[in-house]
Amino acid sequence: DYEYALDRDCTTLSRHVLQQLKSFSPDAQDLSTLMNRIALAGKLIARRLSRAGLMEGVLGFTGDVNVQGESVKKMDVYANDVFISVFKQSGLVCRLASEEMEKPYYIPENCPIGRYTLLYDPIDGSSNTDINLSLGSIFAIRQQEGDDSDNSASDLLQSGRKQIAAGYILYGPSTMLVYSIGKGVHSFSLDPSLGEFILTEENIKMPQQGAVYSVNEGNFWQWEESIREYIRYVHRTEGYTARYSGAMVSDIHRVLVQGGVFLYPGTTKNPEGKIRLLYESAPLAFLIEQAGGRASTGTQEILDVVPEQLHQRAPLIIGSKENVALVESFIQQQA
Ligand code: AHG
Ligand code: MN
Ligand code: MN
Ligand code: MN
Numbered sequence: 001d002y003e004y005a006l007d008r009d010c011t012t013l014s015r016h017v018l019q020q021l022k023s024f025s026p027d028a029q030d031l032s033t034l035m036n037r038i039a040l041a042g043k044l045i046a047r048r049l050s051r052a053g054l055m056e057g058v059l060g061f062t063g064d065v066n067v068q069g070e071s072v073k074k075m076d077v078y079a080n081d082v083f084i085s086v087f088k089q090s091g092l093v094c095r096l097a098s099e100e101m102e103k104p105y106y107i108p109e110n111c112p113i114g115r116y117t118l119l120y121d122p123i124d125g126s127s128n129t130d131i132n133l134s135l136g137s138i139f140a141i142r143q144q145e146g147d148d149s150d151n152s153a154s155d156l157l158q159s160g161r162k163q164i165a166a167g168y169i170l171y172g173p174s175t176m177l178v179y180s181i182g183k184g185v186h187s188f189s190l191d192p193s194l195g196e197f198i199l200t201e202e203n204i205k206m207p208q209q210g211a212v213y214s215v216n217e218g219n220f221w222q223w224e225e226s227i228r229e230y231i232r233y234v235h236r237t238e239g240y241t242a243r244y245s246g247a248m249v250s251d252i253h254r255v256l257v258q259g260g261v262f263l264y265p266g267t268t269k270n271p272e273g274k275i276r277l278l279y280e281s282a283p284l285a286f287l288i289e290q291a292g293g294r295a296s297t298g299t300q301e302i303l304d305v306v307p308e309q310l311h312q313r314a315p316l317i318i319g320s321k322e323n324v325a326l327v328e329s330f331i332q333q334q335a
Helices: 013-021 026-050 074-088 126-131 217-222 225-236 248-258 277-290 321-334
Strands: 061-065 071-073 093-098 116-124 135-143 163-171 175-180 186-191 196-201 212-214 260-264 294-296 316-319
Touching (some): 013 026, 013 196, 026 116, 026 163, 026 175, 026 186, 061 074, 071 126, 074 135, 093 277, 116 126, 116 277, 126 135, 135 248, 135 277, 163 248, 163 277, 175 277, 217 225, 225 321, 248 316, 260 321, 277 294, 277 316, 294 321, 316 321
Antiparallel strands (some): 061 071, 116 135, 135 163, 163 175, 175 186, 186 196, 260 316, 294 316
16 A cells, blocks of 8 residues: 555645744744755755756766865756755845855845855765765755855854754655754655655654764774774674765764764864864754754764864764764773
């Protein structure tokens, strides 16, 4: 017996946001509109990815290097532009900041009234782009606090606790959107024939402990000894299993559903690791905390870190409470 979500009580994303806020206040309307826009960006990106092998000009590199020092893929640029154009029309967002742009992007026509900033990673897991594997997008919404005339975006340099909403879109066998506005974590699946994200699971609570550890062990000799010790512990202890996809969104989605831990520790080359705070770690930390998990640098909660720069990185240990605490215990023993 096949039972589609629609045959049950079908909840669309926009209705869900309004229900969560239990009001039709201007703020609730704003959030609902913002989430709808993010959903639209997700649909556009998912559509392009689903046809990548059939179209010219979708896959491969552009030849440019971004502010991170990474070779840019055509999909990075496409997805970055999709978010910009989708939010140009919203009226609500005055500024966007992303992994792919050195400086924040202002939408002057929105700025007199646009009260929000969108932070995003347009394509997470770029290395999976040309091989038809899972990718993601990460997003966070913050209230715009600074006056935008000086272009410094200094108001963005605040902790992750300032996030109003955060989440990710996972482009896997199906496209999923997982979000939180600080009232639990909820997942939606894109029904392509409807073009709608339909509620899949409400109030996701992740396991306190899980078997999965997700880390690039190719960096073993670049880590600090404490991380090596943790991995040695995992290797000799029964009940662990390694999973690493190259796209943090899919690895963390697995951890959200099944428990476990994802790590990107500092390396000799990059003592702060690779994962960027404002549009990667902080949104995911917000979500995972809302699901009953934790995110840490090893010595501090990710959500408490106040960045000094837009593209600042930090070591990341994220997942089930007990798994994160275990990694921390190795780091703190060494300290
Ligand atoms: P992005 O594609 O947005 O630059 O992020 C890639 C991140 C993350 O998604 C992934 O887990 C990690 O980088 C992979 O890095 P390594 O290849 O160094 O393991
Ligand atoms: Mn990148
Ligand atoms: Mn990323
Ligand atoms: Mn990216």
